[in-house]
Amino acid sequence: MSRALRPLIGISACRRTITVWTAHTVGDKYVKVVTETIGGMPLILPAIGAGEDGLDVDRVLDLLDGLLLTGSPSNVEPSHYGGRPARRGVAADPARDMTTLPLIRRALERAVPLFAICRGFQELNVALGGTLHQHVEEIPGRLDHRAPKVDALAPKLEPAHPVAITPGGQLHRLLGCTEASVNSLHGQGIDRLAPGLRVEAVAPDGQIEAASVVDAPGFVCGVQWHPEHQARENPLSAKLFDAFAAACRARAQQRLAPAVRAAAE
Numbered sequence: 142m143s144r145a146l147r148p149l150i151g152i153s154a155c156r157r158t159i160t161v162w163t164a165h166t167v168g169d170k171y172v173k174v175v176t177e178t179i180g181g182m183p184l185i186l187p188a189i190g191a192g193e194d195g196l197d198v199d200r201v202l203d204l205l206d207g208l209l210l211t212g213s214p215s216n217v218e219p220s221h222y223g224g225r226p227a228r229r230g231v232a233a234d235p236a237r238d239m240t241t242l243p244l245i246r247r248a249l250e251r252a253v254p255l256f257a258i259c260r261g262f263q264e265l266n267v268a269l270g271g272t273l274h275q276h277v278e279e280i281p282g283r284l285d286h287r288a289p290k291v292d293a294l295a296p297k298l299e300p301a302h303p304v305a306i307t308p309g310g311q312l313h314r315l316l317g318c319t320e321a322s323v324n325s326l327h328g329q330g331i332d333r334l335a336p337g338l339r340v341e342a343v344a345p346d347g348q349i350e351a352a353s354v355v356d357a358p359g360f361v362c363g364v365q366w367h368p369e370h371q372a373r374e375n376p377l378s379a380k381l382f383d384a385f386a387a388a389c390r391a392r393a394q395q396r397l398a399p400a401v402r403a404a405a406e
């Protein structure tokens with residue numbers, strides 16, 4: 142693909158304090174999945190809110206061919222979905238909430254391809270009017286979906302449980318199977334699914350693990366697990382990113398091809 146037509150993909154950042162400094166952060170795995178797995182150009186979107194003093198969402202979306210919503214240790218503030226206040230000590234990132242929630246709504250209105258991972262998946266649900274469980278492991282009969290409490294990274298990213306993929310859904314068509322094994326690094330989870338979202342996969346305890354936007358013109362999908370981890374080594378993760386990449390490339394073509402052709406003439 143011509144360098145000029147590499148899709149420009151926005152990546153949501155967190156606002157976090159590292160030692161004494163406040164920083165806008167994105168895990169390297171999300172940047173790499175854009176550059177290496179998708180073949181796109183990443184544009185990190187700082188968590189500065191949206192509107193007058195924050196991101197001009199429409200100007201940003203004018204530039205983007207896709208939006209990747211990342212995971213994060215922080216939780217979406219329950220006030221955004223009418224939930225009880227979070228317990229003391231639970232990590233929050235109000236600046237990220239104020240950025241991603243409006244950005245998601247407008248990206249969907251403008252048919253920007255969107256792939257939402259873990260916290261990003263929860264944000265997609267909240268942005269469209271759904272609610273979250275704050276502590277899935279405390280609900281009787283539910284699994285503990287949190288990562289094992291060990292220092293090493295590898296065990297956290299091991300497959301943790303199966304998911305049943307909805308027959309006839311978008312993921313089923315894309316992946317060609319009705320079961321997959323996924324990693325699991327979350328304490329929150331979708332409670333009430335937002336209107337306009339369709340369940341694409343569920344865990345054995347009934348936890349919603351993936352959803353798509355009904356009637357979305359392009360690729361709009363959210364997953365509770367982490368396909369960005371070693372994406373090319375897992376055939377299902379690779380298929381997910383290839384489908385997202387194709388939608389982003391199609392948007393880049395549509396947006397930029399006339400300008401690239403004109404410059405070459």
Ligand SMILES: N[C@@H](CCC(=O)NCCCC(=O)O)C(=O)O
Pocket residue numbers: 168211212213214215216217258259260261326327328329330
């Ligand atoms: N805090 C939320 C979301 C969990 C999540 O996104 N975990 C990923 C952390 C690592 C990363 O940044 O990718 C919850 O607990 O449900």
